[in-house]
Amino acid sequence: MVRARELALSRLLMAYVGSGLAFMLIPGTFLGVWNLIQISSRESVRSISPAWIQAHGHAQVFGWVGSFILGIGFYSIPKLLGEEKGTLAAAWLCWAMWTVGVALRWLANVYLWEWRALLPVSSVLELAAFGIFFYAVSQHRPQDRGQGKLDPWIWVVISASLALLLGLLDNLAISTYLAAGGRGPEIPRVLDQPYLALMGWGFLAPFVWGFSAKWMTVFLGLKPARTRLLLAAVGVSFLGIILGFAGRMSLATILFVVAAALAILALRIFEPAARKAKTRGVHPSFPFFIRMAYGWLLAAALLGAGAARWDSSGGIWGASRHALTVGFVAIMVLSVGQRILPAFAGIRLLWSKSLMFVALALLTLGCALRVSCEVLAYQSYAMWAWRMLPASAVLELAGITAFAVNILGTFIFEPRQAAKPATLQATPLVHTL
Numbered sequence: 001m002v003r004a005r006e007l008a009l010s011r012l013l014m015a016y017v018g019s020g021l022a023f024m025l026i027p028g029t030f031l032g033v034w035n036l037i038q039i040s041s042r043e044s045v046r047s048i049s050p051a052w053i054q055a056h057g058h059a060q061v062f063g064w065v066g067s068f069i070l071g072i073g074f075y076s077i078p079k080l081l082g083e084e085k086g087t088l089a090a091a092w093l094c095w096a097m098w099t100v101g102v103a104l105r106w107l108a109n110v111y112l113w114e115w116r117a118l119l120p121v122s123s124v125l126e127l128a129a130f131g132i133f134f135y136a137v138s139q140h141r142p143q144d145r146g147q148g149k150l151d152p153w154i155w156v157v158i159s160a161s162l163a164l165l166l167g168l169l170d171n172l173a174i175s176t177y178l179a180a181g182g183r184g185p186e187i188p189r190v191l192d193q194p195y196l197a198l199m200g201w202g203f204l205a206p207f208v209w210g211f212s213a214k215w216m217t218v219f220l221g222l223k224p225a226r227t228r229l230l231l232a233a234v235g236v237s238f239l240g241i242i243l244g245f246a247g248r249m250s251l252a253t254i255l256f257v258v259a260a261a262l263a264i265l266a267l268r269i270f271e272p273a274a275r276k277a278k279t280r281g282v283h284p285s286f287p288f289f290i291r292m293a294y295g296w297l298l299a300a301a302l303l304g305a306g307a308a309r310w311d312s313s314g315g316i317w318g319a320s321r322h323a324l325t326v327g328f329v330a331i332m333v334l335s336v337g338q339r340i341l342p343a344f345a346g347i348r349l350l351w352s353k354s355l356m357f358v359a360l361a362l363l364t365l366g367c368a369l370r371v372s373c374e375v376l377a378y379q380s381y382a383m384w385a386w387r388m389l390p391a392s393a394v395l396e397l398a399g400i401t402a403f404a405v406n407i408l409g410t411f412i413f414e415p416r417q418a419a420k421p422a423t424l425q426a427t428p429l430v431h432t433l
Contacts, residue, residue, distance in 0.1 A: 009075055012091055013344065014411055016071020019099045021404045023063025027106045029400045032056040033393040036370075040389040043377070051186040055109035060325065061199060062126060063102040065333065066164075069207075070098060070133050075344060087136055094132040101125030108185050115185040119175035127168045134165070152227035156210030159234050163202030163241075170195055196321065197244040201237045201256050204329050205297065209233065209263045211336075219339065220287050221275030222268045229266035233259045250308040253301070260301040269294045281349050282339050283357040289335045292364060296327025299371070315378020319371045326396065327367045334360055334403045342410050351409035359402035366395030 035048050035056060074091035101122045108118035150158075174191055178184075187195065213225040240255030264270065269291055277287045303320035311317050338356045342349065350356060369392035376385035 008088060010411075012088065012095075013071050013075045015092075015095055016067050016074070017341065017407065017411070019095070020064045020067030020071070021407065023059045023067065023102060024400055025404055027059035027103075028056060028064055029060070029397050031059070031110070033390075033397050036393040037390045040377075040386050043383075043386045049184075049186065051109040051112075051184055054185075054187060054192070055106045057321075057325075058109070059102060059106050061204070062098075063106075065204070065329065066102075067095075067098065068333070068337070070094060070129075072344060073133060073137055090132050090136045094129045094136075097125045097132070098129035101129060112185065116179040119179050119185055120172065123168070123172040123175040127172055130165060130168055134161075151214075152231055153210045153213035153225070156206050156213065156230060156234055159238070160203050160207035160210060163198060163206065163238075167195070167199045167203055170198065193249060194241070194244040197249075197252060197256075198241050200321065200324050201259065202241050205260075205263070205324070206234050206237065208329060208332050209267065212267050212269075212332075215336065215340075216267060216269070216290065218278060219336075220269075220277045220290060221273040223271065223274045225268065226266045229262050233262035233266060236262060253305040253308045257298075257301040257305050260298050264294055264298065267294070281342070281353075283353040283360075285357055285360065286335055286339065289331055289360045289364070293328050293331040293335065296323050296331065296367070300324035300328060303371070303375075311379075313378040313380070315374050318378065319374045322367065322374065323371050326363070327371065330400075331360065331363060331367075334363060334399070338403070338406060338410075341407060342414065349410075349414055351406050351414055355402050355406040355409075359399045359406065361399070362395050362402065363399030366392045366397075366399060369395065 031052065035052055038048050074087070074094070101124075104118045104122035104125070107113060108115040108122065174187055174195065177191075178187070209230060213227070213230055216222055217224055236255050237259035240252040240259065243249070243255065244252040273287075279286050300320050300323035303316055303323055307316035307320050334356075338350055338359075369388055373385035373388040373392060376382040377389060
């Protein structure tokens with residue numbers, strides 16, 4: 001019975017991770033590479049449909065990151081409580097609806113086939129899938145919460161989950177609006193800017209902050225997080241989002257800088273470690289890339305503040321979003337994902353430590369080239385920067401591919417062990433929702 005449950009859970013997790021990797025590679029990164037090659041060859045961002053750029057972003061955020069989050073969340077429920085049957089069926093239904101929803105959105109944006117119907121349908125499927133996930137995890141609670149109080153880092157993750165729900169609702173409203181009277185599936189800038197702020201600074205950034213507060217103390221040997229500062233960072237970030245929806249984006253970007261700085265101070269990321277970092281099973285450069293990711297977080301916020309004042313072509317805005325989604329979120333996913341996914345799946349070791357370093361190094365180099373050259377080229381500061389943009393895209397694609405190969409190799413070739421490490425077993429995603 002236990003063996004059968006383990007196998008069923010492994011298949012479920014591999015389905016979510018596999019679909020996430022597929023969205024990451026083809027609809028996400030590969031389309032992004034193609035977009036950038038076309039933009040570079042014509043030296044104009046207007047040469048590419050905004051719908052294609054938005055299809056790339058949707059596949060990355062919802063298809064890749066979202067699939068990983070849902071899969072890990074579902075995986076932790078029956079593992080701890082042994083009530084797998086109903087939850088397992090709901091998890092597979094959620095996977096099917098989420099995967100189809102994201103795929104339909106990508107098809108509508110790229111091929112324009114029946115887009116007026118596909119946009120709202122895809123949005124409904126994504127929202128319904130998240131509803132299944134939220135209902136399933138809300139029915140399960142840890143047996144012992146001590147005094148019954150939630151840790152501050154859990155509140156941070158809860159706030160990020162609520163932001164994701166708001167983002168899905170906003171996405172449905174925008175999709176319905178476009179289907180009723182829009183000229184195409186692309187989201188107008190006036191609606192896109194606050195929506196991106198909500199997804200970036202309401203969902204993605206606080207989600208990473210919350211789990212950093214729990215895991216980085218162990219993984220990097222840091223001192224305990226300053227929880228009040230962390231909660232303040234979330235509050236300032238959400239205030240910025242509200243201002244963004246109110247049309248005060250310049251002021252909102254300043255608050256995002258403050259929020260990023262508060263989060264870094266709260267997590268003590270750049271302070272001397274109190275204990276030796278735990279790098280067993282991963283490449284020793286793991287702590288370096290975690291800290292680099294938080295450097296990208298601050299860079300993203302500063303670029304956003306600069307874009308609100310000086311951007312004349314979309315280049316600084318694009319660089320800010322890329323620094324946040326790739327420099328911060330993607331590097332954190334590649335770093336932490338290769339640290340925890342093998343453990344969640346009951347696998348002994350990561351398939352290749354060297355491949356982990358290669359993936360992170362290529363992604364970091366590509367991101368640095370992309371962010372710097374996007375500002376220089378789009379703003380017409382240096383025409384040679386146009387020629388460097390395709391190289392940045394290829395480097396990032398190579399890094400993402402190396403990550404995918406390493407995760408798949410871990411699932412396929414590495415032997416499994418019976419139990420998860422205690423440091424991860426005590427902090428399942430489901431307990432935060």
